[in-house]
Structure formats: structure tokens, C-alpha cells
Amino acid sequence: MLVRDESPLKRTPLHALHVARGGKMVPFAGYEMPVQYPAGVLKEHLHTRSAAGLFDVSHMGQLALQAKSGKFEDAALALERLVPQDIVAVPPGRQRYAQFTKDDGGILDDLMVANFGDHLFLVVNAACKTEDEAHLRAHLSETCVIDSLSQRALIALQGPKAESALAKLCAGVSAMRFMDSGPRQVAGFDCFVSRSGYTGEDGFEISVPAEHAEALVTALLDNADVLPIGLGARDSLRLEAGLCLYGHDIDTTTTPVEGALEWSVQKSRRAGGARAGGFPGAEKILSQFEKGASRRRVGLRAQGRAPVREGAPLFVDSASSEAIGKVTSGGFGPSLNTPLAMGYLPTALAENGTQVFAEVRGQRLPLQVAAMPFVPNTYKR
Amino acid sequence: MTTLFTSDHEWLRIDGDVATIGVTDYAQSQLGDVVFVELPKVGRTLKKAEAAAVVESVKAASDVYAPISGEVIEVNEALAAEPALVNSDAGGKAWFFKLKIADKSELGGLMDEAAYEAHTA
Numbered sequence: 255m256l257v258r259d260e261s262p263l264k265r266t267p268l269h270a271l272h273v274a275r276g277g278k279m280v281p282f283a284g285y286e287m288p289v290q291y292p293a294g295v296l297k298e299h300l301h302t303r304s305a306a307g308l309f310d311v312s313h314m315g316q317l318a319l320q321a322k323s324g325k326f327e328d329a330a331l332a333l334e335r336l337v338p339q340d341i342v343a344v345p346p347g348r349q350r351y352a353q354f355t356k357d358d359g360g361i362l363d364d365l366m367v368a369n370f371g372d373h374l375f376l377v378v379n380a381a382c383k384t385e386d387e388a389h390l391r392a393h394l395s396e397t398c399v400i401d402s403l404s405q406r407a408l409i410a411l412q413g414p415k416a417e418s419a420l421a422k423l424c425a426g427v428s429a430m431r432f433m434d435s436g437p438r439q440v441a442g443f444d445c446f447v448s449r450s451g452y453t454g455e456d457g458f459e460i461s462v463p464a465e466h467a468e469a470l471v472t473a474l475l476d477n478a479d480v481l482p483i484g485l486g487a488r489d490s491l492r493l494e495a496g497l498c499l500y501g502h503d504i505d506t507t508t509t510p511v512e513g514a515l516e517w518s519v520q521k522s523r524r525a526g527g528a529r530a531g532g533f534p535g536a537e538k539i540l541s542q543f544e545k546g547a548s549r550r551r552v553g554l555r556a557q558g559r560a561p562v563r564e565g566a567p568l569f570v571d572s573a574s575s576e577a578i579g580k581v582t583s584g585g586f587g588p589s590l591n592t593p594l595a596m597g598y599l600p601t602a603l604a605e606n607g608t609q610v611f612a613e614v615r616g617q618r619l620p621l622q623v624a625a626m627p628f629v630p631n632t633y634k635r
Numbered sequence: 636m637t638t639l640f641t642s643d644h645e646w647l648r649i650d651g652d653v654a655t656i657g658v659t660d661y662a663q664s665q666l667g668d669v670v671f672v673e674l675p676k677v678g679r680t681l682k683k684a685e686a687a688a689v690v691e692s693v694k695a696a697s698d699v700y701a702p703i704s705g706e707v708i709e710v711n712e713a714l715a716a717e718p719a720l721v722n723s724d725a726g727g728k729a730w731f732f733k734l735k736i737a738d739k740s741e742l743g744g745l746m747d748e749a750a751y752e753a754h755t756a
Contacts, residue, residue: 295693296668486667486694559671559715561691586670586693593671615673615689 266312267407267464268471275482283380285313288484295486299588302453302491303629306413307483308474311452315383316403316461319390320373323397329374332394333367338510338533340520344369349435349448351518353510354389359535359542360506361513362389364498368435368448375435375446377408377459379500406446407467412457412491414632415479420447420458423473427458432633441466441473452488454495454631493594494587496553496626502564503551503582503596509535511542512598514551519543549579550604553626554612556593558619561586562612568597569611572618578603581612589629599623639742640751641702646726647745649736653708657730658690658699658721661755667692669721674710675732681705683741688731690721703741705734 263286272279277288288310290298301307321328330341339352349368353361363382368375378386390400411420420427424440424447435448446461462470474480489499498504504513522528525540533539556562562584567577584595595612603610606625611618637649644662648655663669671691681687681701688699710732714720720729736742746754 289694290667294668296670299693490693560673561671561696563696586691588668588670588693 264313266310267467268310268312268409271468271471272310272482277482277484280485282485283313285380287313288482290484290486291482293481295484295490296588298481298483298487299490301481302413302455302483302487303589304414305479305481306411306415306419306457306477307453307487308471308480309410309412309483309488310407310471311410311459312407312464312467313380314408315376315378315380315386316406316408317376317378317387317390318370318373318401318403319376319394320399320401321397322399324372326369326372326374329398330369332398333374334523334529335532336389336393336534337367338519338523338536338539339367340522340529341367341374342529343520343522346371347434347436349375349433349450353504353515353518354386355510355533355535355539356506357534359509359538361500361504361508361510362386362506364500364504366448366450368446370436370446381501403461405464406461407464408459408461409467409471409474410451410453410457410459411474411480412451412453412455414456416455416457417634419474419477419480420460422477423470430458430634432456432635441470443470445470449634452495452497453491454497454627454629455491456632456634490585490588493583493585493596494589494627494629495631496596496628498551499583508551508598509539509542509547511539512547512549512551516543546601548601549598550601551582551596552599552604553624553628554581554584554595554597554610554621555624555628556595556612556619556621559593560614560619561593562595562614562619562621566595566612566614568599568621569613569618570603572611578610587628594628595621596626638748639745640748640754641700641745642754643700643702644755645699645702647702647742648730649742652736652739654703654705654734654736655730656699656702656732656734658725659751659755660725663722663725663729666690666697666721667694669718672714672718672721672731674712674715675707677707677710679707681707681734690718699731701734702745703734704737706737707732708735709733
């Protein structure tokens with residue numbers, strides 16, 4: 255057996271529930287997490303698209319960021335020193351997708367930032383949460399208080415039946431729109447609910463005090479529309495939705511522009527904007543907004559049946575010896591019943607419809623650059 | 636006909652000097668939903684332990700090794716068309732390929748059903 259880490263794996267507050275429901279537990283970002291349940295990845299994926307899937311994402315980091323002045327704007331301005339997003343303009347009860355950037359323009363992590371009135375609520379990736387918290391403390395401690403909300407679990411409820419399932423336990427969810435976020439009572443527990451997710455489906459993420467997580471999840475799973483879903487289907491769902499997986503599709507070597515995340519950088523932070531620049535890597539990132547980047551993240555559709563996996567080198571034709579890019583996520587899209595991938599290509603080759611080749615087990619397989627999301631999203635805007 | 640097993644969760648059905656090879660039900664349960672199978676070319680000569688076929692689930696790709704040396708004389712084209720057969724009938728319809736056995740002494744290192752059951756228990 256391969257031992258990757260000496261430190262014991264952590265468990266989420268839902269560990270016993272996963273095991274009781276037959277979850278196949280695997281190490282992930284320092285946690286023991288269910289990769290699938292007895293239904294299997296394919297059925298779990300399709301169930302989420304047709305009904306509702308429940309995901310334990312308690313391994314992710316939850317943080318509260320409050321200005322010592324108590325003013326939301328001061329917390330937002332402080333966070334804007336670390337991200338290229340407009341945080342000041344996020345209205346109360348709304349959230350926004352953001353990235354922590356570094357001085358060379360690379361991405362340290364991607365995150366969700368919500369305006370909770372007098373403070374910001376942040377959700378960051380599991381594998382980065384220790385570094386993210388240290389990063390926030392190192393840069394913002396003078397003016398802000400950073401609280402690690404480690405005693406909270408996080409679950410996602412995703413799919414066309416998510417709203418009806420959650421509405422039974424939480425009044426008012428039907429009125430929420432995509433990216434609304436705020437405190438709400440769910441099944442009598444003090445939760446934070448956002449209408450968002452990582453599947454391309456309509457759905458919710460629910461932050462719940464750890465001691466109530468099992469009761470809440472049990473109540474949701476009492477609904478026949480809702481099945482527990484493992485990390486395997488979470489990955490195939492987000493791939494079909496064209497969503498980046500940090501550490502794979504974006505990382506410290508890719509900028510938001512190279513990652514095709516320009517949409518997430520508001521005009522106020524770009525050249526000529528009210529608060530242009532002022533974030534790590536601004537020079538490089540804003541220059542890429544002006545002049546373009548040399549490479550770009552694209553969607554790739556295989557023409558054959560063979561999945562093209564992460565790491566496969568990409569070539570301009572079937573014979574050339576020099577790779578022009580590589581696949582950063584790849585697998586099978588159960589909803590489309592076809593292999594799907596994303597990866598980086600020179601910008602000149604990033605146009606939809608361009609044919610490139612991936613090398614898989616010594617063979618060159620044709621792929622076509624394709625628009626993402628591969629499966630249209632169903633957000634309630 | 637004798638059925639033998641490898642520690643890598645493959646089965647071999649021996650019929651004279653021909654071995655039919657597939658993966659076990661235990662293997663398919665570990666792989667999960669199979670979405671793609673790549674088979675060796677007929678006529679290829681395989682050495683024992685050489686990667687012979689690939690089976691891919693939604694999440695990952697796994698190699699199927701030649702459990703013994705021999706020449707590929709037939710492959711199961713039905714698997715390419717319907718990879719999910721591996722999940723529904725691993726020990727039967729989902730055979731991968733047939734080998735003309737090069738050296739029968741290599742069979743000596745394989746497990747019988749009882750030994751394989753103990754191996755996966």
C-alpha cells in the first residue's frame with residue numbers, strides 16, 4: 255500500500271453516515287471521503303441531473319472575515335488586496351466567485367465570497383484551507399479578524415429536485431436566486447444557505463453546525479428524490495459543467511486570464527476601473543487583459559470512445575513531436591455518454607472547432623476544442 | 636475446462652491450448668461503471684505480465700495484464716460496443732481476449748477458485 259502522508263486522515267461529522275450507507279471511503283485532501291456509494295458513479299451522476307444529489311463537502315474551508323471597524327466595506331476593501339474581484343459591490347445576501355492571486359499572477363486558490371452584512375463568509379478548497387487562512391492572517395490581521403469556522407459542516411444539495419427537497423425544511427428557499435447567500439433556519443438549525451454549487455445544476459450549499467450535520471442530512475435523505483453522492487460523480491458533474499478544479503485546471507502557474515476566468519474579474523478592478531489593480535499579480539493579469547495571454551483553458555471533446563485523462567499531452571497533428579499543451583481534467587461525461595476533457599492550448603488554437611490530438615498509450619486521438627459548459631447549466635437566475 | 640485466477644483479479648478459462656481471459660466480478664466491483672475497453676490486436680504476441688488491454692471506468696483507467704504468454708487469437712468485439720458488460724457479466728459474456736498458450740508451465744503459478752476466494756476474502 256502506498257502511504258502518502260504520515261498524518262492520520264481526518265473525518266467529517268458525516269463519516270459514520272457515509273459508512274452506514276455503504277460509502278467507499280478514500281483519502282482526499284487529508285480527509286476520509288466517500289468516492290461513491292453502492293449505486294456507483296454513473297447512477298449517482300445521472301440521479302443528480304434528474305432528481306437531487308446530496309454531497310458532503312465538509313472538508314472544504316469555511317471562514318468569516320470581519321473588519322475591526324465593524325464595517326462591511328472595510329472588510330471588502332481588505333479582501334480586495336488579495337483577489338482581483340470587486341468585493342465592495344457584492345450586495346448583502348449575495349456571493350461571488352473569486353481567486354486568491356500571487357505576485358506573478360498565478361492562482362493560490364479559488365473561493366466563494368458572500369456578503370453577510372457586517373462580515374464576509376468565505377468558502378475555500380480543502381487542500382488549500384490551511385494556507386489560505388495563513389495568507390489571510392498574514393495580510394489582513396491588522397485591520398480584520400479572521401475566524402476559522404471549523405466547527406461547521408458543509409453539504410451541497412444539487413439537481414432539479416433540490417429546491418423542493420430543501421423547501422420542506424427551510425421556508426423561503428424558493429425565493430432565492432442563483433448566488434444568493436445568507437443565514438437561514440433549516441430543519442430548525444442555524445445554517446448558512448447559498449443557492450450555488452459545483453454541478454451546473456440548480457441547487458444549494460448549506461453550512462450547518464457540525465453537531466447537527468447528521469440530523470440535517472438524515473432529514474434530507476428521508477426524501478426519496480435525494481440520494482447521497484460521492485466525490486467521483488462530483489468530479490464528472492463539474493467536468494460536464496466546465497467548472498475548474500483547483501490544483502488541476504487552475505493552479506499557481508495559471509492566471510485568471512489563462513484560465514478563461516475573465517468573466518470573474520469585474521470592470522472596477524481592470525484598467526480604467528474605479529479600483530483598478532491593487533491585487534497580487536495585477537501587473538501581469540491586467541496586461542493579459544489588454545494584450546491577451548499566450549495560452550488558454552479550453553473544453554475538449556473526443557471523437558472516439560476512449561477517455562482522455564489528466565496529464566495527456568496535446569499535439570497540433572498526428573505526427574508532430576512537440577506537445578503544445580496538456581489535458582488538465584478528463585474523463586467520461588455520463589450525461590452526454592461521451593469522453594470530455596479540458597486543458598490548455600496556445601491561444602491561436604483555442605477557437606471552438608479546432609482539431610488537436612491527445613496522446614493516450616502511444617496513440618494520437620483526435621479532439622475538438624468545444625464550448626463549455628458541455629451540459630447547459632440550469633441555475634435559477 | 637479449468638478456470639484459474641491471478642492475484643490481479645483476472646480469470647483464465649483453459650480449453651486445450653487456448654486460454655480465454657477476463658476480469659473477475661471482484662475486479663469489476665472495484666472498478667465501478669466501465670465506460671471503455673481497449674483490446675489487444677489479434678495476432679499480437681504477449682509476454683506474461685505485459686499490459687494487454689485497458690479498462691476504463693468513469694473515474695480511472697486500469698490495465699489488464701497478460702496472465703501468461705501467448706498469441707492473441709480472438710478478441711471480444713462486443714466489449715468495445717458495450718463496455719458495461721464488464722459490470723453485468725464479468726465472468727461470462729465480458730471475456731476480453733483469447734490466447735494461444737505459449738508455455739503451459741506458466742499456468743502452474745496461478746490460483747484455483749478456492750485459492751482466489753481466499754485471496755479476496
